[in-house]
Each structure stands twice: as structure tokens, then as C-alpha cells.
Amino acid sequence: MNASISTPAPGTFTIHGTDGESRAGELVTAHGVIETPIFMPVGTQGTVKSLSPQDLHDFRAQIILGNTYHLYIRPGDEMIARRGGLHKFMNWDGPILTDSGGFQVFSLSALRKLSADGVEFSSHLDGSKHFFSPEKAISIQNNLGSDIMMVLDECVPYGADYDYTNKSLATTTAWAKRCREYHAPGTNGQLMFGIVQGGFDKDLREKSMAQLTEIPFEGFALGGLSVGESKPEMMDILYHCGPIMPAAKPRYLMGVGTPMDILNGINAGIDMFDCVLPTRNARNGTLFTSQGKVNIKRAEYEEDDSPLDPNCSCYTCRTFTKAYLRHLYKAGEILSYRLNTLHNLTFYLDLVRGARKAILAGTFQDYKAKFEEIYEKKP
């Protein structure tokens, strides 16, 4: 009998089952194996807002996000590197994916200048100038030590015309090549994903994909969605692109979305998701439940002693009433943010775990239909 059970190399992606376009797989990273489809809580500044790593483990988060731009600006990637990297610094021993700053090209558009060579950001904190070349974006992520690095890209705003989108796509591809050249496959166990852009034009999306898939990335992401477009437009691109992204590699839909968006993503063959919605909405009083969206601040919950979600096993639902959660929110209590976030992320993680199970059982369509029925009434 072979005594050595060797762990597969980071980047190894195995598909254990499919149901239509949807897939149930496993991605190996330097900090553990991720079961897909997966939702990745967003922890921009080295923390999933209001939660501790212990909380993340409690609802079995498998991988979280960090952000290159924000951690570079504060506290600084070198400062983190001196402390042994982001995992050690924040005491999270699971996988981490870092976004490249490409989204800040979009969200901080007033504070940056784009050139063929990279992006110059004016810090949102003190206005100081910082140039992100593709190489710089990767070097920062090297310092952070993330398991999955994202290439620097331009997240194109909604409404951009064909010419702009086409040129931007060429830039994103050129940057992607430079990122890969700067960090060869297999180095440090850090994976690198390319990002498909192309706006809302299917030809441009295919063009982007054709160019990117020539570069040896360990995975591919669909970016530039949920930037202000209508739901049908988003679904159109999602269902067009998802199924034709490289089948043997993990597919990551960036920044999306609502529970139904995620089920649609899975249905379109996507394996990985991230979104600030469950965490941000939790802090703003909107909670996702098995019975639809609940706006906990509403007067109707003032004396409602039932649990937030009777089908949820999270600490919040096991322990507190809607009346109490409403009170905490209305009173602006810190605990409100924590309990709400705990619940929303539990719901999202349960959602994708359930999807994985359904895919393996061949019942994903039924699973999706069940949520559709609830969430089309309360989207």
C-alpha cells in the first residue's frame, strides 16, 4: 500500500458531477480544498466586516476575499508581508482570493487615471498618487500571499460604447499577459485567474475569452457584470458566456449577486461567486431568508417573537427573535451588524451547499425552482 498520500498541487480542479451546465467540483489551493459551487464572503480590508475568523469557520466559509487596492493603501502590503502575509496577519487559515484593484478602476473612477500601462489612483484616504501597473498589482498580491490572485483589469462601466469596450478589452488582455509573465504558473502555490471583459456585446465577450484562454491561467472570471445594467442584460451575457468558458478550469462570476443571480450563475456553469450584498445588506437591515427578503427594520416586526428564518441553523436564528433583531437595528447597536451578517452569510453558504448537493443528486433544476418561487415575489 502506498504510504504517501500526496496532496494534489494547487490549481488542481476536479469536477465530481454535473447537472445540465452546472458543476460540482473541487479546487485545490495552498490553504485547502474548496468545494464548488462556492460563495466567497468579501473581506476587503482583511476582515469580513463585523465577523471574526471563528465566525467564518462556524458557518463553514471555505474561502474569503481581500482587496489589493485597499490593503495596499492601508496598512500596506509590505507591512503585511513582514507579518508573514495576510493569512497570518488576520488569523484566517483558509484560502483567500484577492481582487486586483480592477473593481476600484470602476468604483473609484473619479479618483484614477487610466493609461495603456496601468492605473494611477489618487488615494481615497489622503489623495496621494499610486500607480498600479499589472506587475505592481501582482507584486502586492504576492506580498499578501493570497491563494488566488486576480489580474489587473478594467471593469468597464455600463453604457460604454463598442469602441471603448473593445479598446478596454485589448488593454485588459495585454495586462493579463503581463501579469502571467510576471508570475509564472505554480510559483509559491499562488494561483492566478484571468478576467473576461467585453461589456454587453457577445462578440466582444467571445473575443476577450479567446484572447485570455491562450494565457495559462488556473481559472477564469467573468467580470464587468452588475455595473448598472438591467437583469435581462446581465442574464443574457451570463448565460452566453458561462457555458463557453474553459470547462476544465474554475469559473468565477465576479461581484454577483442576489440569491437568484447566484443560482442562475450556477445554472450557467459558474463555480465561484463573491458579492458584498449579503454583508452590506445585513448592515443595512435587509436579510435573506428561506422565505424571501426580510427588511428587519419594518414596523411589522416590532413585536414579532418568531425567529428570523425558522429553517436556518445560524446562531442568530437559533437564539433571537425578529423583535429583538429589529430593536438592535433601530437602536444602532453593534451587535445588530454582527448577528445580521452572521445570518446572511450562513444563508448564502447554505444556498451554495444546497446547490452542490442538488447537482450531485441531479436535482438542481428543482432546487433552483424552489427559490425562484420565493424570490421572484421578494427578489
Added chain:
RNA sequence: GGAGGGGUUCCCGAGUGGUCAAAGGGAACAGACUGUAAAUCUGUCGGCGGACGCCUUCGGAGGUUCAAAUCCUCCCCCCUCCA
């Protein structure tokens, strides 16, 4: 007892003749949030009707005026200081 200050729409608080249903804040009510410049932002907030308007409202009662939350008289209440 004397001197002064004050009572404004749920609360605090602007407003001292018309452009005031009355600034601003809070509370309340509702909505938004999608690779986090977000524990943030938006709307409503006297009543009835589409807008426009009409009605009721600024401690109480009366008065002046074309017009009063704003001016006058009396009354009620609160606060500060002096006796």
C-alpha cells in the same frame, strides 16, 4: 414681590408682518444597496384632493391689518437672577 428670558408642527430647534404648512436636526415610516470610499444613501413626514388648490396649525382669548407664528391687550405656564 422685583428684573429679565421663554412657550413653534411627535421631540429638539430656526423663524419677528406677506415669498410660511413654517429652515435644520432627531424620531417615525418606506425604499435602495451586486469583484465594499457604504454601520451608507434616497424618499415621505398636519388633513383632504392629481398637479394646483382648499381646510386646520405656531400656549389661550381677544384686537390691529388687505394680510399675523411674527404687532397690541389680557390671561395661563416655564426658566434665570435679585429680594
